[in-house]
Amino acid sequence: MIDGPYLLFLGDAPDALAAKVAQGIRDWRPEASVGQFRMAGCAADMGLPDMTLAEAAAAGARTLVVGVANRGGVISPAWIEVLRAAMEHGLDLASGLHNLLRDEPELMATAMATGRGLHDVRVPETRYPIANGRRRRGRRCLAVGTDCSVGKMYTALAMDREMRGRGMKSTFRATGQTGILITGGGVPLDAVVADFMAGSIEWLTPDNDPDHWDLIEGQGSLFHASYSGVTLALIHGGQPDALILCHEPTRTHMRGLPDYPPPSLEALRDLALATARIVNPEVRVAGISINTAGLAAAEAEDYLASIEQLMGLPTVDPFRTGAGRLVDALT
Amino acid sequence: MIDGPYLLFLGDAPDALAAKVAQGIRDWRPEASVGQFRMAGCAADMGLPDMTLAEAAAAGARTLVVGVANRGGVISPAWIEVLRAAMEHGLDLASGLHNLLRDEPELMATAMATGRGLHDVRVPETRYPIANGRRRRGRRCLAVGTDCSVGKMYTALAMDREMRGRGMKSTFRATGQTGILITGGGVPLDAVVADFMAGSIEWLTPDNDPDHWDLIEGQGSLFHASYSGVTLALIHGGQPDALILCHEPTRTHMRGLPDYPPPSLEALRDLALATARIVNPEVRVAGISINTAGLAAAEAEDYLASIEQLMGLPTVDPFRTGAGRLVDALT
Numbered sequence: 001m002i003d004g005p006y007l008l009f010l011g012d013a014p015d016a017l018a019a020k021v022a023q024g025i026r027d028w029r030p031e032a033s034v035g036q037f038r039m040a041g042c043a044a045d046m047g048l049p050d051m052t053l054a055e056a057a058a059a060g061a062r063t064l065v066v067g068v069a070n071r072g073g074v075i076s077p078a079w080i081e082v083l084r085a086a087m088e089h090g091l092d093l094a095s096g097l098h099n100l101l102r103d104e105p106e107l108m109a110t111a112m113a114t115g116r117g118l119h120d121v122r123v124p125e126t127r128y129p130i131a132n133g134r135r136r137r138g139r140r141c142l143a144v145g146t147d148c149s150v151g152k153m154y155t156a157l158a159m160d161r162e163m164r165g166r167g168m169k170s171t172f173r174a175t176g177q178t179g180i181l182i183t184g185g186g187v188p189l190d191a192v193v194a195d196f197m198a199g200s201i202e203w204l205t206p207d208n209d210p211d212h213w214d215l216i217e218g219q220g221s222l223f224h225a226s227y228s229g230v231t232l233a234l235i236h237g238g239q240p241d242a243l244i245l246c247h248e249p250t251r252t253h254m255r256g257l258p259d260y261p262p263p264s265l266e267a268l269r270d271l272a273l274a275t276a277r278i279v280n281p282e283v284r285v286a287g288i289s290i291n292t293a294g295l296a297a298a299e300a301e302d303y304l305a306s307i308e309q310l311m312g313l314p315t316v317d318p319f320r321t322g323a324g325r326l327v328d329a330l331t
Numbered sequence: 332m333i334d335g336p337y338l339l340f341l342g343d344a345p346d347a348l349a350a351k352v353a354q355g356i357r358d359w360r361p362e363a364s365v366g367q368f369r370m371a372g373c374a375a376d377m378g379l380p381d382m383t384l385a386e387a388a389a390a391g392a393r394t395l396v397v398g399v400a401n402r403g404g405v406i407s408p409a410w411i412e413v414l415r416a417a418m419e420h421g422l423d424l425a426s427g428l429h430n431l432l433r434d435e436p437e438l439m440a441t442a443m444a445t446g447r448g449l450h451d452v453r454v455p456e457t458r459y460p461i462a463n464g465r466r467r468r469g470r471r472c473l474a475v476g477t478d479c480s481v482g483k484m485y486t487a488l489a490m491d492r493e494m495r496g497r498g499m500k501s502t503f504r505a506t507g508q509t510g511i512l513i514t515g516g517g518v519p520l521d522a523v524v525a526d527f528m529a530g531s532i533e534w535l536t537p538d539n540d541p542d543h544w545d546l547i548e549g550q551g552s553l554f555h556a557s558y559s560g561v562t563l564a565l566i567h568g569g570q571p572d573a574l575i576l577c578h579e580p581t582r583t584h585m586r587g588l589p590d591y592p593p594p595s596l597e598a599l600r601d602l603a604l605a606t607a608r609i610v611n612p613e614v615r616v617a618g619i620s621i622n623t624a625g626l627a628a629a630e631a632e633d634y635l636a637s638i639e640q641l642m643g644l645p646t647v648d649p650f651r652t653g654a655g656r657l658v659d660a661l662t
Binding site: 257 | 461526585587588594602609610
């Protein structure tokens, strides 16, 4: 686990998109951060107080989270200087960058000297068990997609927020880098060794109260040739009671696979149920989440209604309509 | 790749079963080994010439292959002495042990001093790509099982041998430790990082002649909660044209999962086809391979006939009946 609260490091982000990890933390865990740290030229703004490292430490920040993508795959000398100083002010560092903090000799040396932690959330920090397939107490909901990057994390976070707003017991379970930085913990599933994938998800979603819901962040797609094995491990390790089907209607081919058209929602429903029933015969599809960002408002409304009729399931865009109907469908 | 020919190290194997890796190499690649090395107390015998290290080196051996399981997870001092001496006689070492050769300081020091190689086949030695899903030339056959350890490797090896005996172009593609030691190369799929599983299998089964068959070693089972993700990555990376269904009829529950009954062959057929069609719409089930070791001869014959009638597919036990009918069914 990454200790909070955070100071969000926005670096010299050239635009808001470069700081999308910080934006995710800001949107979904507004209480998690005491402030933001921006360098000269930073064009992103989370609307948090700008703080020096000393101010952040005084305000109680425990970890500086790198909330910005680095340019060209290099952690610049200007960043290194700030990151080292943060450790000297008593903060740990956390990052989801492809370039690992631990591979930077200056950061490693400062971490050793100051005793601060370096959390590279792309790398598993836990020795996971082999999955045992035993049924666990508590309830679990998993978002599965027709493709990668169709809104699975957003859907699970929106459902978790809705459930907590209603006073229900729920936990968002992160399985990717951004989700881990948002919540402070989770499993970086794409970096887990094959034999331990399903076991890592059992570990992430343990026995719980009978009325507690884990909202598990989905990964990949059963229909994505590059990552389908990760998705199936997530289904079998997660033992979902409920599935939410996620889809992006304007996509013309699977992400990164120009020869592969996306599957229909019916095909996703059928294959997801067939695989999930192996570990939980009671599993059902509870609802559908559509990312309609590519459609105009009227088009989106028509599309949601047509899918709802076609599939006979509550169909929402959690960004436009909220996730309330998906939560209703769980209970 | 591991250089041949081999000297098979049987150590102090307490019984034949402890030397099953050596037995696999002896059975499937009899030409691969110049001899065997046995220590005091060894109860296994591959029927190969017993050789000293000097004799093996003189006979052309390039690699000593550890063909025996170590007791209690410890590479004993007596073994270490032989393994070091082998390197001093010019041999590389190859092992599929859980304890890695490279983790033994004395072996590492000798390897550095002599310039010999240490092949721990449980650890990937290659940086695999992300799968791209593109169709490749050549044909591919994958064995899929109702469970782990039902004869998938045996089936693929038997088919490869049959095809080569007929003068067909074929290659057995190893995806596990024993298969890699038998053939000298392959992908230790269970140790590959999640994101690269399917890509490692694309790498293993590249473009080939249109009439060449890859016989891909299966792993796990789509129905095995612990390892199903590995199996799906193998199906999607392997792009099989033909599937062979593998089954062991006396098994009462999934291996290691007492709560899970094995699926029917019909269920395996349906789910394997549904997933394999995502990457190759032309894929078909060509035949069925049953491990009838737990049945008497007459029972086995009846069982094979009943499955053949039920499923409408050529059904064999390659150990009892040969793999000829499976090969017939491919062409």
